[in-house]
Amino acid sequence: MLRLVVSRLLYAAVILLGVILVVASLVKLVPGDPVDVIAAGNPGMSVQDMDVLREKMGLTRSVPEQFVAYLGNAVQGDLGTSIRQGVPVTSLIADRLPATGELAFWTLLLAFVIAIPLGIVTALKRDSWIDYAGTFVAVLGVSMPGFLLAVLMILWFSIELRWLPASGYRGSALASIGRAVAERDIGIFWNAFRYFILPSISLAFVLVAVNARLIRSAMLEVLQQDYITFATAKGAPRLTIILRHALRNALLPIVTLAGLQMGALLSGTVVIETVFAWPGIGRLAVDSIHVRDYPIIQAVVLVSAALFISLNLIVDILYRFIDPRVRND
């Protein structure tokens, strides 16, 4: 176990180094720097003004020179200072990551709370109308772009019915649970949570579709196994067979899937964050790419890669607990 963690952490360090190198070279290869952006919007700036500013901002240093300096600081936890905002990049990311993280949490929770029962029922009632309805939902889910669903829901739930806010983020709903319980006021939780509803549904819709189909096929496969026939033969209750014998085994691939989906959600969902004015990390990245704020771009990619690697490690460790076969390898 310890060996697994240590060796994986070493791999992670190598991967992160590669990520820094690739991002550092890519952003420099693409034409256009922060000064170009500033000058394009400010005709009062002369060519000399541009050169002076490039020099002052340190943009005239060579790529290897900048890379070495960046690496030296990054090892000490200093990811640099935003060129456009002049504040440490770590504080910008710390500001945005919770919003993205909690949106990812509610999205995955919603996706699995719906997908698991849906997957089980469509597997058990294979080729019935329920199964066809499930297939229809799945096809709809993967075909409908999230932003379209988002805009339609804003029109209906926010503008027509005025039930839910059209956009925005009002702090963590998870963090408000404690206060809501202490003050016995569900309103405290609701005030934060209602902002999560529409964006979570927009993001979860496609995940429900994909996951329900995967759970369905995993269930179908497991239900044909000999141990299910045996369990049925020995007279175990049907619910026990489905939940304990079948679902537990069918869920194994789902753990991997959840890890990957969490990783994807955490690295930011730019479109949905834009539609709902969500102050997340995806929008931070895109805005920074537009203005060529190199330190932020590098840091967002680095943090996303680190999160992705950690999630994969957690999934691997989880596997050892839930699947004895892996443990014995």
Next chain:
Amino acid sequence: MSLRTLTSEQFDALARSYLKQATLSRRGFLGGAAALTAAAMLGMPGKALAQKTGGTLRVGRSEEPDTLDPHKTTLSVSSATMDMIYEPLARAGYDGEVLPGLAESWAFSNENKTLTFKLKPGVKFHDGTPCDAEAVAWTVARHLAPEAASPSAFFLGPLERAEAVDPLTVAYHFKEPFVAVWVGLTLGYSAPISRAAVEAAGDQFGRKPVGAGPFKFVSWSTDRGMRLERNDDYAPVAAPARIDAVELSHYPEDSTRIAAFETGEINAIYGGSSVPLDSVRRLRGNPDAIMLERPAQMMRALVFNQKRPPFDNPKVRQAFAHAIDQKRLIAFALDGFAVPATSPIASSIAGYSAKTAELSYGYDPEKAKALLAEAGVDKGLKVKLVANDTPVIRRTAEVVQAQLREIGVEITIETLPIAQWAAITAQGGQDMVISTYSYTDADIVYPVLHTKGALNRAFHENAELDGMIAEQRVTSDPAARQVILDKIQAKVVTEAYWKPLFEPLNFAVVAKDVVDARMNPAGELRIDHLGMAS
């Protein structure tokens, strides 16, 4: 002629003309819109100004400020926000007149290289520290310090230092006379900031700004946007604001921003392209909304690269100019909300030459084809157009492509994010660009048309044109300057260096209980002048 030899009065007049607006004179464009604008602008704040009405203005904008440290940003949405928090030495009026701000008066001296301000007494920063000559000089020193690497330092021009002569007198010493002095000095970029607050906040000052403007900064968070409250101690500068507070939120997606307005979550949308063109008709029909509109000092033009054949041939450029139908272009790409452009200088900028309307090559596809045939490029001409990737510019490029197809020219469009657009087109690998600018003075011809200009994409080698552009810079007599500007514009139009396409309009919308809202030339509302009906 040199700027140093002008009398200080002449120089002052020249500098002030940099902000001065041409009146809404031109060709009675968009009849209804102009009337509406005029009506909105007549909503006189004068007599109502003194009374406080309370209330909170909740503004939705398409962009969010990057920082409110005036020395670390050049973003227009930050600039608009800083104008509320900081008090610059002078302010621009609704028609570009230079009005007192923190300073009550000023004078040029020393061959127009020194500008001395007399400050209003008794002004304090929001943290209670005095906003005096010392504060002004300290701010300038911070702005110009090499280690600050300030992207906004160019607004100060060739400023060497500011000197506190006495507590209420501060002298700005320039290396040479700087005619565009008011462009920067009327903005929050150059306003004094509290030294105590800067020293307390360090690099976080941009998130906790302290100035002497009409509104005090209260909070700014990623989840709730920004909140400013009225500065009740603003009286030494001017009448305090009438409303209690301003809340500024950021809605990047157009449909969400409009939804927030329609549900009452916000009661104002203005600034940049915050009011999307495709919602203008719908908002005009909304009985609970007041629309404000005004021609923007902006230009969108097709610029031909003369380094690349066949655009070295004026006939080809003229043919292209004849192929563009501006009316249809504006209808298709902008839903009709723009003014056809005739000159490289926008018609709302003083110095615009009305003669260009007659000199322009109008829509005439047959003539265009004939000109191409004369130039010997009427068969299978393929041309690359590079445009930036904002939606309006992209649509414009597509309409241009369709219109040029009618004369047998095949256009490949490349749309690029602004950073890449700027860097790539500067190298000149393209045949045409859609060039865009926003500026207040006719001197815009220098950056966009002089061979040494930072935004020149015509790549011409015409020394005569360069000479005229340099000359208008130092001509203080408005009539003499206009003669030169007329010649420049006539040359650019008749030799088809550019095909000017259109001048956009600025839009703002407020809920009907917001009174006395007026739009300035930059498309911003002066929040400290408006009120809320109870």
